Amino acid sequence: MFKISNLCLVAFLLIVWGFQTLDDHSDWPEYNGDGARNHYSPLTQINKANVAHLKVAWSYASGGADTLQNRTQMQCNPIIIDGILYGVSANTQAFAIDAATGKQRWKTDFTDNGGTTSRGVTYWADGLDKRIFFGAGKWLYALEANTGKLIESFGNNGKIDLKIGIERPGADNYVVSNTPNTIYKNLLITGTRVSESETALLGDIRAYDTRTGKLVWTFHTIPQKGEPGHETWSPQNPRQRIGGANNWMGMAIDRERGILYAPTGSAAHDFYGANRKGNNLYANCLLALDAATGKRLWHYQLVHHDIWDRDPPAPPNLLTITRQGPGGRPQKIDVVAQVTKQGFTFVFDRVTGKPIFPIKETPFPQEAAVGEQPSHTQPIPQLPVPFTRQSFTEKDINPWASNRDSLKVMIRKARTGTPYIPLTEKMTVFFPGTDGGAQWGGAAADPEGILYVPAKENPVHMTLIRRNKETKNTKESNNSYRLYCSACHGLDRKGNHDGSYPSLLQLEKRLSKAQVNKLLMTGRGMMPSFSHISVAERNSIIAFLYNNTTDKQVATTQKEVIPYQHTGYNRWYDSEGYTVSTPPWGTLTAIDLNTGKHRWQVPLGEYPELTKRGIVPTGTDNYGGPLVTASGLIFIAASRDEKFRVLDKDTGKILWEHPLPAGGYASPSTYAVNGKQYVVIACGGGKLKTKSGDKYVTFALP
Structure with a gap:
């Protein structure tokens, strides 16, 4: 009897504590988990029954934090392969550490890397040849994964100058590979961040040989004469005059089909386009390219002639949904879903590019600055339901804002109340703000076809002034x-x-x-x-x-x-420093892509001082993405209150939270070593007037 009881107890504990052996899913081998960019893990050791017992397992001080002016950040989503964690420090150095202990194995010491905030590294291997690709400044480095040493046979002594090939007359020198690259077989496919003024470099997408660094193919995001899409630019020869239309946010890859999904940014200048009349393909598009050749398979333009900097902010998600097929029978469809700064989700058949839900070309205001010719319509998805509100008017002012009356006076003089209002010399309101809606952290997705999207709603006002x-x-x-x-x-x-x-x-x-x-x-x-x-x-x-x-x-x-400049990204706060709009100011939304409807939406983050005043959590501005696991958990930091949270993916209810040493403005990763599951988050802070930090903090069950 005693032995049977003990066996029952052991069985019960194994269920509660989620006993799990190592399997093929122990790693987190790519940016956001895998090529689908779904921030998803099948690991289940940490589950709803035991998540309250999570403790800090170890932390790693990566170095380089600016603790005086608090200007450094860490946006890195670390990758974990064979028990080694690869990440990027606060001062943009790549490193490798033991994923079970946090003990450092190697760290770079590049002095010419430009100091740009990085979202992580890329791993490639062929037998014993294991490489880490790391972008910093204009350089794309190839490092030995075991030692961190430069692979001198790659490119020019171990690195590629990303500016080469995207120059144009009058352009500046700013180019950065800040988001991890995408691997397809022996190709390293890269996008870049370029400046957003009229001096921007070209935004071409390029593929390099992983062994030699030799350029294999280029896709012109601004077409040259004779290429499809060139006719959507006026005057002609846009590649000589215009830059941008770049992939700065990352890509997704369907390796079985060999299809690369690459969103593209706005053409520069972001807020005035009289020198680039027309719809401006392939800016603001979701591109489907043949990953082997760079040939365009299909595209969809999400914003025509963008003069609002409304480029897609994150890689798309690749997932499978269930829809009603012929005869009313359930039909599985492989889709690509793209979230936007405006709070929309565009969903397409992954192979054909056909929209899954109706998209309506909708008229918007046409009054614009002198010389500007806005597009008469913009594509608006009828489903899924937007995950942010779509307008900000006088009735949406925060009811307890201390200077509510003066805010009313300002908004009555402003141009507001609808998306896609062209900028003029009169104050114009962006809602959600200029950086989202969705932001670069992107969305998580699970095998049930549910998308989990962190977003924010912070009005921003801007004006054009003549230079x-x-x-x-x-x-x-x-x-x-x-x-x-x-x-x-x-x-x-x-x-x-x-x-x-x-x-x-x-x-x-x-x-x-x-x-x-x-x-x-x-x-x-x-x-x-x-x-x-x-x-x-x-x-x-x-x-x-x-x-x-x-x-x-x-x-x-x-x-x-160009004759105009804008007055800056003026986030609108009341006299106490809080967002002027009615809460929520930050949210996490579960969107069922099978139906296009929300399952739930909850505030993400809080201001403790407002909670003490009896105000329900408002949510906060946020940066970084979620992680969803097969055990039904969502892990997310992102919020201004410097906390790490776990939510029930079925309800949005908070199950656990823990303070961080600095804001976790990054996306977490999860992995297992020796049968033990860990969750790690980079705590770099440095945004939203919060302190900078340099620590990677890892949690596990005791």
Whole structure:
């Protein structure tokens, strides 16, 4: 009897604690888990019954955090292969550590990498030849996976200069591979981030040989003469005049079919397009390309002639849904789903590109800045149901905002209330804000066809101002600063409220002129390099920032300067520093792609001081993605309150939460080593006026 009881107890504990042996699913081998980019794991050891017992297993200090100005970030989704975790530090160095202990194996020490925030690395292997591909600055490095040493037979002594091949007249030097590349057989397929002004480089998608670094194919996201899509640009020869239309957000890959799914960004300049009349293919598209050759199979343009920076913010998801087929019978369909900054989800048949749900070309306002010709219509999915609200008007002002009356006055003078309002010299409101809606963390998906999307709803206002017109701030500004810096840091140099673009006032107390000149040459984080402008222009900017001159006569070196600039990404807060719209301000939504309907939506994050006032959790601004597991759990950090949470994927109910050493503005990974499941999150902070950090924190059951 005693022996039977013990056996029953052991059986019960094995069920509760999710006993699990190593299997083929122990690794997290790619960005967001696999080529489908679904942030999904079949591991089940951590489950609803035991998740409350999660503890910190180990943490790793990656180094390089800016703890003085809090400007560094970590957006890395680490990969784990054969018990080794590969990631990127706060100062953009690649590293390898033991995934069970956090003990470092190797770490790079590149001094010329540009210091750009990275979302992770890419792994490729052929027998004993195991490689890590790592993008930093304009360089794409090939490293030995076991040692971290450069593979000198790849490219030029172990690295590729990504600027080569995407130059055009008048372009700057800013190009970054900030999102992990995509592997197809022996090809390394890359997109890049380029600047968003009229000096942007071209946004071509390219594939390189994984062994040699030799360029294999290129897809022109801005077509050249004779290529399909060239007719959607006017005047002609857009590749000589226009940049952007780049894949900065990453791609998904269906390796069985050999199809690459690549979203593309806006053409530059982001907010004024009179010099690029037409729909502007293949900007703002979801492209389906033959992964072996780069040949276009199909495309769908998500925004025509984008003048709102409404490019898709994340890789698409590849999943299978069930729909009613002929005769009313259930039919399995392999689909590709793309979430957007506007809060829409576009769903297509993965092979044909046919929309699964109706998409309606919908008219929008046409009043625009001088010379601008907006598209008369934009494609609006009728399903799935949007995961954010679609308008912000006077009735949507936060009811307990302390300066509600003055906010009403502002909004009555603004252009608002509908998506896709062209910018003019009158204040225009973006809702959701300029960076989402959905953001670069993207969505998770499970085998049931459910999409889990973190999003935010923060009104942003913006205005176009003429570059050749004196403004009331002219005495405080000069021509070079206005042209290159004011769109982000403001004409008054105050930056924006949440610190995404810092104040440049009293800069002399933080940085020397030599340090500022170095930043202008190399760029850092969100800031592009300005090495392409003249020495006189850089000196003029530096002199102005240090209050030595207000010279407005320095000539610019650009080949083409558009007549407008925007007034910056002005996130709209009330006098207490809270978002002016009615909550929720951050959400997590479960969307059933089988029906197009929501299963649930909950606030993501909270302000403890508001909760103490009796206000239900509002959600917060957020960056980073979710992780969903076969045990029915969603793991997500992302929120401004610096917490890591686990939710029930069936209900959205919070099952567990834990404070982090800094904001987890990244996507978590899960893996198993020696039969033990771990979950890891990069805690880099540095956004939304929160402190920077350098730790990777890993959780497991005791």
